[in-house]
Amino acid sequence: xxxxxxxxxxxxxxxxxxxxxxxxxxxxxxLTGGTARATPDDVQGEINKIVGGPxxxxxxxxxxxxxxxxxxxxxxxxxxxxxxxxxxxxxxxxRIHLLAEGNPVPVVAVFDxxxxxxxxEISARIRLAKTQxxxxxxxxxxxxxxxxxxSVKVTIGGCGG
Amino acid sequence: MAxxxxxxxxxxxxxxxxFQVKTIVSHKMETGRRKDKKTGTNIPRNIxxxxxxxxxxxxxxxxxxxxxxxxxxxxxxxxxxxxxxxIVFKWTEDSGAVITETRKITVK
Numbered sequence: 001x002x003x004x005x006x007x008x009x010x011x012x013x014x015x016x017x018x019x020x021x022x023x024x025x026x027x028x029x030x031l032t033g034g035t036a037r038a039t040p041d042d043v044q045g046e047i048n049k050i051v052g053g054p055x056x057x058x059x060x061x062x063x064x065x066x067x068x069x070x071x072x073x074x075x076x077x078x079x080x081x082x083x084x085x086x087x088x089x090x091x092x093x094x095r096i097h098l099l100a101e102g103n104p105v106p107v108v109a110v111f112d113x114x115x116x117x118x119x120x121e122i123s124a125r126i127r128l129a130k131t132q133x134x135x136x137x138x139x140x141x142x143x144x145x146x147x148x149x150x151s152v153k154v155t156i157g158g159c160g161g
Numbered sequence: 162m163a164x165x166x167x168x169x170x171x172x173x174x175x176x177x178x179x180f181q182v183k184t185i186v187s188h189k190m191e192t193g194r195r196k197d198k199k200t201g202t203n204i205p206r207n208i209x210x211x212x213x214x215x216x217x218x219x220x221x222x223x224x225x226x227x228x229x230x231x232x233x234x235x236x237x238x239x240x241x242x243x244x245x246x247x248i249v250f251k252w253t254e255d256s257g258a259v260i261t262e263t264r265k266i267t268v269k
Contacts, residue, residue: 110224
């Protein structure tokens with residue numbers, strides 16, 4: 001907390017401001033401590049399970065994610081994931097994992113694709129509890145994993161009630 | 162239980178054409194975290210947790226869904242037209258209930 005002294009640079013207003021942010025951050029800590037939410041580490045843990053190690057890298061060109069920058073309603077947020085792949089018998093996206101870093105359950109959905117898909121693109125509508133990163137992990141048939149990541153600002157959270 | 166799903170597939174397609182399939186099911190997708198206001202207890206989770214799509218008995222698409230999927234789940238994906246036949250959609254609810262729908266397609 002702010003150190004009390006009578007240095008000329010510290011005005012009453014500035015001191016109150018500092019004290020205010022201190023209280024706000026304390027309240028914030030209490031709130032986040034009270035609700036069970038996934039963390040970016042949980043999502044990384046899920047990715048590690050898919051890859052079998054922390055080898056996968058973020059490649060937003062290979063895995064394109066279409067999401068609104070600001071979602072006014074977290075109850076239903078449209079998302080489209082497109083993976084750059086010919087989707088042939090030899091080279092195709094086997095699975096697309098959709099993960100949310102700030103949701104109570106980090107895994108949102110897992111989509112199984114096949115060479116019969118013709119195109120590695122899926123769309124869905126998801127719930128987002130708060131402002132957070134949404135992650136898509138594309139698992140190729142040869143075991144490679146590519147990650148797409150996008151942040152979404154959520155005005156009204158959409159989990160529980 | 163859910164109402165009849167709405168599915169959009171083309172009736173005809175050219176050989177090798179890649180077409181989009183759009184599906185939506187009316188379903189509350191109860192997350193299990195919502196509280197009953199009268200009793201204060203959580204309403205038990207009941208979602209469609211699995212969706213499977215076959216094209217002439219070959220698996221073409223599947224989805225494992227968690228409570229992070231919105232109510233009235235909308236899912237869209239693509240299929241490459243190879244032969245005339247049937248596309249069968251199947252959803253499974255937590256309760257074990259199953260919804261199935263079939264769409265015919267003619268490939269020229």
